[in-house]
Structure formats: structure tokens, C-alpha cells
Amino acid sequence: MIRKLTEIDRKPLMALLIKEPALNLFLIGDVENFGFEQEFMELWGEFDPVDFHIKAVLLRFYKSYLPYAEGPFDVEGFAALLRKDKDVEMISGSSEIVKAFGRIMSFRKEKHLYFAELKEMNAEIYSGLSAPGTIKKATISEVNAICALTDGIQEFESSSEGSRKSLHQTLVSGTGRTYYVECQGEVVATASTAAENSMSAMVIAVATHQAYREQGLATRVVVQLCADLLAEGRSLCLFYDNPRAGAIYKRLGFQDIGAWSMMYF
Template sequence: MIRKLNETDRDPLMALLLKEPALNLFMIGDLENFGVEQDFMELWGEMDEPDSRIKAVMMRYYGSYLCYADGSFDVEGFAEVLKKGGKAEMLSGSSEVVNQFCEVLSFRTEKQMYFAELKEMNEQLHKAACAPGEFQRATVLDVEDICTLTDRIDEFSDNSADSRQTLSKTLESKTGRTYFTKKHGRLVVTASTAAENSMSAMVVAVASHPDYRGQGLATRLVARLCTDILEESKSLCLFYNNPQAGLIYKKLGFRDIGNWSMLYI
């Protein structure tokens, strides 16, 4: 049986999500920051009737949907929930779960990415990341300079329209942080986290100005960002689909733990 979840379901829901906290960091972060019941966020769970545990969950966050399951689940039932839930823009989650929706949902395109986790960083890069003065932590006053850099990066062009509002909200709510480096008064490298929660954070929006690539700046900046998160006893996760970027992240200490799929509806 699939039903809408409420605040009384928090404990069994967290019990499900904590089986794979890295894969579920988005849901865990949203639950910690916003609770179960919000206008912009809804959750549905499939109940295992004999013991009332939740065996699968789907979350709507504005127009984006996330799904996670512990074993087999009612794919068609969750697809119907998504179809009835209003204008859905995307469904994402582990490839093992999301790929099961391909037979029951119409979608425009699909994107597959590697999912990696960092629990312990390369010691040499850890020491380099601690060099004083090279990196700064952003405030809302730095949003325009950061977005001026990311606007010129093709990878982030689809999000440029609301990037300033999104980054400002993230910094103000402390659900993420951004670090950057300036050279000759110009911001040239940046990296951020998103979906920060009590256990983990997602590394996002790593960008370098074309004139400053190949100098190791981005690697050292991400190392500094990761160092600060690890010192808070949290792990880090990230997506990547560029094998060259994957080599850089693995040099830092990231290890692949699965694949992530996104269906654009």
C-alpha cells in the first residue's frame, strides 16, 4: 500500500533512508531542514503491512521527484503518484531504482552519472588544502561574482536563470557552503556543497575560469572544501560523468559507490 506520509512517519522513514545515507543525502537533508509536511515538499511511502515498516519512498521537492527502495517495490503505483502530483520535471535516484520507471513513465531524456563518496582524503592534498590565505568562504555578498563565473561555463548554462537566487538561498539557510579563489581581483575558481545534513554533504558547481585551468587550483579548492566538511565528521558525495573529472576526484580520495539516473519528464 502506498500512502502520503506525515510527521508521525519520521522515525520509520529515517530508518529506511539510513540504510544507505550517502544515496539518500538529499532526502535526509530536506527532512532535517524542512520536516515532512511542506507546501513545496511531499512524501509517499509504500508500507510493508506485516510490520508497518516503510519499504520504499518517493519525495516531491517542487517539481523534482526522488525515489528510494529497499528491495522490490510498487513501481507502477509510484508512477501513478508522480503523474497525479502535478507538473513533474524530473525523477532521480539510484539507477537500480529509477531505471525500473522507464517502462511505466514517458520521459524526454535520461542522464546517467557516477555517484562517488569521500570518507578520508588523500593526506598530501589535505596538507595542501590547509595553506592559509589561498581560499575564501563565500557570503551572499559574493553571489554575483560567483555566478558571473559559472554563467560562462557551458555545464551550468541551463541553471543560469535562477542561479543567483538559488545560491543566495542556500548560503542564507546554511544548507550549503561555497568557497572560491581570486587572482588579480577576479574570481577564478569556485566549488560548493548542497543538501548538507548532519551526516553528509554533496559537492556541486565546481568551476574554473578557462584562463586558469590546468594549474591545480580547482583540485586544491575542492580539497579545502572537503577538509572542512570531514572535520565536522561528515562524509561527502558527488556526481560526475566526465572520466577526466573522475580521475581528479579519485585522487582526492573519492570512491565510486553506485550510479545515479535522472529522467527528464
């Protein structure tokens, strides 16, 4: 049985999600930060017919969907919800789960990434790269300056207006933070978190200005960002598809824990 979830389902839902807290970072963060009664967000759960515990969940966050299941689940039942949404743009999640939708639905494009987690920083890297006083924490006043950098990064897909709106909302809501390095009044390196929750956070938007690359600036920012989150008792997660970038993250202490897929309608 699949039905829409409400506040009364919080405890059994979290019991499911914390079984794999890293992979469920977005789900946990959205429930903790926004609850169940939001126009831009909905949650459905599939209940086990024997003991009625939640065995699978589907999140809608604006025009994107994210499924999670601890084992076999009603793919067709969740797919029916997606088909009813005329505005749906994508579905993402653990590759094993998302690929189940790919067998019964058509997509125009798909992207697959490595998923890595950091629980403990490489102490040698941290002591060698940290530079107290040179890395700043952004406020909403720095949104335009930071986005002026990220808008020029080809790998980033968000529009100029969309990136500013997203960063502003994240900083205001406290669901993420951004650190940056400035040179001659210009932001030249930055890294952010998103989906911060009580257990973890996602590292995103790591970028360096073209003229300042090969100096380790982005690595310094990521190191400081991760060190601060770890000191708060949270783990860090990130996606990557570039083996060179993956090697850098692994030097910091990140370890691959799975694969992540995004399927675009």
C-alpha cells in the same frame, strides 16, 4: 499501501534512509532541513503489509521527484503520483530504482552519472595542495560574483537568474556552503556543497575560469571544502560523468559507490 508521510513518520523513515546514508543524502537533508509541512516538498511512503515498516519512499522537491527503496517496491503506485502532477519535470535517484520507472513511463531525455563518496582524505594530496588564506568562504555578498563565473560554464544548465536564486537560498538556509579563489577582484575558481545534513553533504558546482585552468585551483578549493566537512564528522558525495574528472576526485580519496540517473519528462 502508499500514503503521504507526516512528522509522526520521521523515525521509521530515517530508519530506512540511514541504511544507505550516502545514496539518501538528498532525502535525509531535506527531511532534516525542511520537515514534512512545506508547500514545495512532499513525501510518500510505501508500507510493508506484514509489519508496516516503511519499505520505499518518494520525495517531491518543487518539480523534481526522488524515489528510494530497500528492495522490490510498488513502482506503479509511485508512478501514478507522478502522472497526477502536471508540472513534473524530472525524476532522479539510484539508477537501479529510477530505471524501474523507465520501464513503465516515457521520458524525453535521460542522463546517467557515477556516484562517489569521500570518507577519508588522501593526506598526501591535502598537504600538497592546501593553501591557507587564499581560499575564501562565500557569503550572500559574493553570490553575483560567483554566478558570473558559473554562468559561463557550458556544462552548467541553470539559468543566470536561477543560479543566483538557488545559491542565495542555499547560503541563507545553511543547507550548503561555497568556497572560492579570487584573482584581481574576479572569482576564478569555486566549489560548493548542497543538501548538507548531519551525516554528509554533496559537492556541486566545481568550476574554474577558462583563463585560469590547468593550475589546480579548483582542486585546491575542493580539497579545502572536503577537509572542513570531514573535520565536522561528515562524508562527502558527488556526481561525475567525465572520467578525467573522476580520476582527479579519486586521487583525493573519493570512491565509486553506485550510479545515479536523471530522467526528464
